[in-house]
Amino acid sequence: MEFPKAYVTSRILHRVTRGANLRPGEITHLLSISCRQEADEVFAAAREVRSRYFGNRVFLYGFIYFSTYCRNNCSFCYYRQDNGLSPRYRKDRSEILGIAKELADSGVHLIDLTMGEDPEIHRQEGYGQLIELVAAVKQVSGLPVMVSPGVVPEETLRQLAEAGADWYALYQETHSRQLFKQLRLGQSFEMRNLARIQAEKAGLLVEDGILLGVGESLADRVHSLRQMSGRKNGQVRVMSLVPQEDTPLSHLQSPSRLTELLAIAVLRLLNPDRLIPASLDVEGLQGLAGRLAAGANVVTSIIPPAQGLAGVSQSTLDINEGGRTVAGVTPVLKQMGLTAASLLDYRYWMNFCLEKERGHNHAHRYRGWPVARC
Numbered sequence: 206m207e208f209p210k211a212y213v214t215s216r217i218l219h220r221v222t223r224g225a226n227l228r229p230g231e232i233t234h235l236l237s238i239s240c241r242q243e244a245d246e247v248f249a250a251a252r253e254v255r256s257r258y259f260g261n262r263v264f265l266y267g268f269i270y271f272s273t274y275c276r277n278n279c280s281f282c283y284y285r286q287d288n289g290l291s292p293r294y295r296k297d298r299s300e301i302l303g304i305a306k307e308l309a310d311s312g313v314h315l316i317d318l319t320m321g322e323d324p325e326i327h328r329q330e331g332y333g334q335l336i337e338l339v340a341a342v343k344q345v346s347g348l349p350v351m352v353s354p355g356v357v358p359e360e361t362l363r364q365l366a367e368a369g370a371d372w373y374a375l376y377q378e379t380h381s382r383q384l385f386k387q388l389r390l391g392q393s394f395e396m397r398n399l400a401r402i403q404a405e406k407a408g409l410l411v412e413d414g415i416l417l418g419v420g421e422s423l424a425d426r427v428h429s430l431r432q433m434s435g436r437k438n439g440q441v442r443v444m445s446l447v448p449q450e451d452t453p454l455s456h457l458q459s460p461s462r463l464t465e466l467l468a469i470a471v472l473r474l475l476n477p478d479r480l481i482p483a484s485l486d487v488e489g490l491q492g493l494a495g496r497l498a499a500g501a502n503v504v505t506s507i508i509p510p511a512q513g514l515a516g517v518s519q520s521t522l523d524i525n526e527g528g529r530t531v532a533g534v535t536p537v538l539k540q541m542g543l544t545a546a547s548l549l550d551y552r553y554w555m556n557f558c559l560e561k562e563r564g565h566n567h568a569h570r571y572r573g574w575p576v577a578r579c
């Protein structure tokens with residue numbers, strides 16, 4: 206006998222909110238939901254699980270896309286080398302430090318230094334310029350720093366960690382080897398996976414992520430969500446493809462909003478105590494509330510206006526209007542009963558995650574955090 210879909214959904218959520226692990230078939234079921242009411246139940250469960258670890262506290266990440274030059278040709282990306290339309294710039298050291306300070310003063314918890322695989326930076330023996338930049342940004346902002354430079358050698362990862370980098374962000378985009386080949390043209394699936402493992406060994410926190418709507422099957426989505434969740438990632442993300450003019454994937458459509466929101470909620474159910482972004486880089490400020498309601502707990506891609514900075518998948522949306530700022534997102538948090546965490550909360554969570562991943566059972570030291578059930 207086949208049970209009604211809504212009944213199966215309730216059963217799954219009942220189990221998972223009581224601490225059971227989601228099985229592959231259950232993930233498939235949740236990702237296939239098309240009824241809004243049923244989806245709302247999934248989001249409510251994701252919020253419940255989130256609140257056990259994080260209460261109503263949300264983290265805010267400042268984003269500095271400091272070089273938009275790239276030697277690669279990813280099929281989805283506006284900044285691929287062959288795209289003559291994308292704005293190319295390379296910010297100098299003093300501009301970057303000024304922007305980092307401005308972001309820190311505005312109340313973000315972290316600075317994300319992101320670049321294309323800029324040949325000027327990647328060809329330098331030892332990446333000295335990038336390593337020095339990380340140390341300077343850390344010093345001037347007084348904040349944790351994430352680097353998103355693409356694939357770099359293991360030795361560079363160690364030096365970045367020594368210079369004070371806290372995070373290494375490198376998204377696999379898909380955990381299917383076949384599809385990867387069509388997305389990251391001419392790049393190695395293994396090297397990309399390995400770089401995150403090496404970063405973790407170097408003492409960095411690591412973020413992985415996947416794209417939705419790039420030709421993946423439902424089974425690919427389930428596989429990727431499980432792969433990301435079974436590893437030592439501190440932060441995991443899903444982002445919908447934003448089709449870009451003059452790129453090989455320009456003909457594809459962005460997946461429905463429900464697709465991304467369900468994937469965020471499933472990621473939360475799979476990763477109760479991890480960080481999950483609600484990126485402003487997909488739908489701008491108007492997409493924020495939905496992503497937070499689905500279980501995300503980090504607002505990423507906060508960009509100061511009037512600095513000539515671009516976003517990645519939304520290169521201009523809401524930036525110069527000041528929508529992608531702490532002041533812009535605060536009313537949304539408030540309206541949802543959420544609040545920006547303190548910097549101390551953020552540092553505390555980073556330590557908690559590092560200790561846990563190193564297998565040190567110091568959970569008792571973190572009694573005040575997570576909120577309950579450590």
Ligand code: SAM
Pocket residue numbers: 281282283319320321322353354355356374375376378414415416444445446447448449517518
């Ligand atoms: N260049 C580095 C790299 O590729 O790892 C770091 C920056 S890259 C621009 C950051 C991420 O943005 C990519 O890994 C991809 O997930 C996302 N991205 C790029 N273009 C996108 C698009 N058109 N739609 C959605 N996400 C996109």
Ligand code: MD0
Pocket residue numbers: 268317319353374482484485486505506516517518
């Ligand atoms: C974001 N545009 O958070 C940024 C970017 C890179 N670490 C992050 C994809 O949405």
Ligand code: SF4
Pocket residue numbers: 275276277278279282283284285286320321322355
């Ligand atoms: Fe370059 Fe990153 Fe865009 Fe790929 S995703 S083309 S590596 S900037």
